[in-house]
Amino acid sequence: MTVDAQKETLEFKAEVSQVLELVIRSLYSNKEIFLRELISNASDAAEKLRFEALTTASLFEDDPELRIQVSVDKTAGTVTVSDNGIGLNRQEVIDTIGSIASSGTRRFVAALSGDQAKDSALIGQFGVGFYSAFIVADRVTLLSRRAGLDQEQGVCWSSDGRGSYTLESIVKPTRGTDVILHLKDDEKEFADDWRLRSIISKFSDHIAVPVEMAKQEYKPATDENEDSAAENKTPEYERVNRGTAVWMRNKADITDDEYKDFYKHLSHDFEEPLAWAHNRVEGSNEYNALLYVPKRAPWDLWERELKHGVKLYVRRVFIMDEADKLLPHYLRFVKGVVDADDLPLNVSREILQHNRKIDTIRSANTKRILGLLEMLAKDEPEKYQTFWDELGRVLKEGPAEDFNNRERIAGLLRFSTTVTEGTAQTVSLDTYIERMKEGQTKIYYITADSPAAARHSPHLEVFRKKGVEVLLLSDRVDEWLVTNLLEYQGKSLQSITKGELDLGALADEEEKTKTEQAAQAHGDLIKRLQTALGERVKEVRPSTRLVDSPSCIVVGEHEMSANLARVLKSVGQAAPSSQPILEINLDHPLVQRLESETDDMRFADLSFILFDQAQLAEGGQLDDPAAFVNRLNTFMLRMMLSGA
Structure with missing residues (x-):
């Protein structure tokens, strides 16, 4: 019995139709899966009812024994999976059946690669197992009533999986859900009692809720066969699965x-x-x-x-x-x-x-x-690398959340480094420590907003020169990680973009002396740069980090890194303002050219170019990109006209 006034036909959204097509096409080689998915859904519905009934016992109505029943009608060519679980109301049917995992459908479609094998693996993750019924059925009908609602508040959902579905109100005396599969002509093998029993034993033997089938083949009475009605009473059901929780x-x-x-x-x-x-x-x-x-x-x-x-x-x-x-x-x-x-x-x-x-x-x-x-x-x-590639980023949250297991979690982390090729994160902290240079006491790292920015940062130049490995961190969560993971196995983690560069025993005393002497010898240049840049910088100083680049940006030892500030701003959070430190390479031709500049206006322009390009090298954004371009164009034009 239906209430026609509440019957409506609704169109699937484009992405839903795409998901349906994928499900039907990709799982054809494993058709049996449809029964496992439907029984699994029915089991979930039974468990949800049992939970809600802990506080509202009336939800059991007059039927406290939970069960799942699978029945076959060879004449009609249907397979029906019924449960007396929690059931669905009209809106829940629209949200969960009509929309296919409504919260994730768009994300699912965005994740499709076009590779059939890979795409089929996504299906289960996105909660679209119900639609595996269309592998064997050309029409699926769902009858449901949520426990506790009146019989008149049942709902019937039906679709051929092509472009639309119908929804109507029905009278359903029993709570729970019936899923009726109208089998395709070439899938009638599933309209067989023993075939279904074997599938249940294979996939659903562990289901705690009893999965039942009729003891003998049951043929419902029809209008054409009324004489058999008396013989076809309600069939007796028997449990098919063992039901022992794994x-x-x-x-x-x-x-x-x-x-x-x-x-x-x-x-x-x-x-x-x-x-x-x-x-x-x-x-x-x-x-x-x-x-x-x-x-x-x-x-x-x-x-x-x-x-x-x-x-x-x-x-x-x-x-x-x-x-x-x-x-x-x-x-x-x-x-x-x-x-x-x-x-x-x-x-x-x-x-x-x-x-x-x-x-x-x-x-x-x-x-x-x-x-x-x-x-x-x-x-x-190899298995662990598979895990890391898929789930490593979330494990990086661990040191901040779980102080007691911080060291164990840190031992499971994997990183890209200046020694590895590409962006693969394969190096453990234990491996890094084993490869440390003699005299090295710290684990060096750099954070950036992309793998390329990290790998090509000018801060790495002295480390490459000395053959010191550096961790390259470019996941957003990495800033959270290093804020909370300060040491591992007694070795402190040190950012190479913060504070004075301290290489400890790795430092060359001769280089230290040379840098100190250079600072004194080029004191006028440093003062002129400081004056030209004004409040843009906290300090200008000679660099011990740079080998090939003219300049780089550094922040104070205890200040927020420039990358973390960018991450916070990108998610709408305020980042504390701070003045960066500009380090210059006194051996670089551009810096030497700057030192010889006598025109104050040109000196200021070159100073700004030096500072802005240092910001760009770190992945930063310029406050005034147009001014940078104008200065750079003017500088290049002047160089071309002078023939330099």
Whole structure:
């Protein structure tokens, strides 16, 4: 029964149609996946109902036994997956089914590469598993009613996946959701009871909610076959899956394939996990934890408004879908389950924040994941590099968030350096320390807004000359990292763009003496530069950093770096104003030409050019680019006219 007044046809957005086409095209070689995804969604709906019913028992209505039923109608050519879980109201259907992971659809489309294999791997990450039904069906119908709503507030969604879908209000006596797949003519192999049973055993055996099928093939009565109506009573259903939660089983009894299948169910990821850790903790605080490290970064990793976390159970009763207090924020990429034995069933988010047992579990989970990553880094470096390339940036948040594990996290970090080629971050701090020059006591680094700006910075010139390795940091999070990671293994981290350059035992005493003498010998030049630049600079001084470049910008030892100031401004935050220090290379021809200039106006123009190009070399933005261009053009024209 429908309420036609509320029936409407809605068009898919262009990007949604693109996602549908990708899903249908890319997963054709693994058609069975549709049933796993639909059962997984049904299981989630059952768990959500169980959670909400902890405080509102009436949501169970008159049906407290949660279940998922899979049925086949060979005559109609349909497969139906039904659950009596939480269900959906009309707006939820529009938001979650009609929009395909509405918060991530555009990001999903932006991530498409055109490579079919790579693009298909993105599907699960973006929560579009429901649409895998269109691999085998030319039409999908969804009937749903949210628990607690009146029967008249059911909703019917239907689509052929091509350009639009219909939405209408229906009367639905039972809560939950029925997904009806109208199979394509060449996919009728799935209208087979035993075929579906084998798929359920393969992919969904671990689902805690009972997955049921009719004991014998059931043929519904039709208008043409009314005589059989009396014989076709409601079928008896039997459980098909074992329903033993993977995390509760003995590790020795679980195969790698079972671990991988459970991860795919848990995360809706179509790719296998990179690694996992499974533990049973006994004692005063007993719990099971099964934690996974994904192979690819979740699409919403940097969405700050979204929650991240693992599933929390208490004695196998689902409590919370994204328990963010069970792991620190910098490990938000971890997927998994924690099942505690003795937390109160009415546990709430507020209790989680102040519960000591939760803090204990959080600490143990953190150490477990760090240990898993350490093992990967040591024993399977290629796998660890895969992890780092995908998720390394978020791990860099760790030293600021987790003081107790700061050293362990630092040991897992990887960097690009002046020794490595390209932008690949492959060098650990331990490797850097092993390669340190004799007499070197510090870990040197430079931060910049791009890999190229870091690698070509004039500040690196003396380090290249002496063969000293420097970390090249160009991720935005790197500024946050070095602000909170001041040392590692007793070696302090030192920015090469701050303060006086201190090379310690690496410094050449003869060079020091030469620089001091040069400062005295060229004192007039330094004073003239200081006067010409005025308040633009805090100080002008001879440089011990430069070899080939004429000048560079330096900030004070305890001042904010120029790169961090740019990062803050780019996100709309105020950065404290400070005057930079201009260092000049007294051996450079441009500086020597400047020193010989007697015309005060031309001297001022050259001084500004020297200062502005130093800012540009660091990736900075000029206050007055047009003035810089005019001065530079005037200077070049004068040089050409003079024949110099």
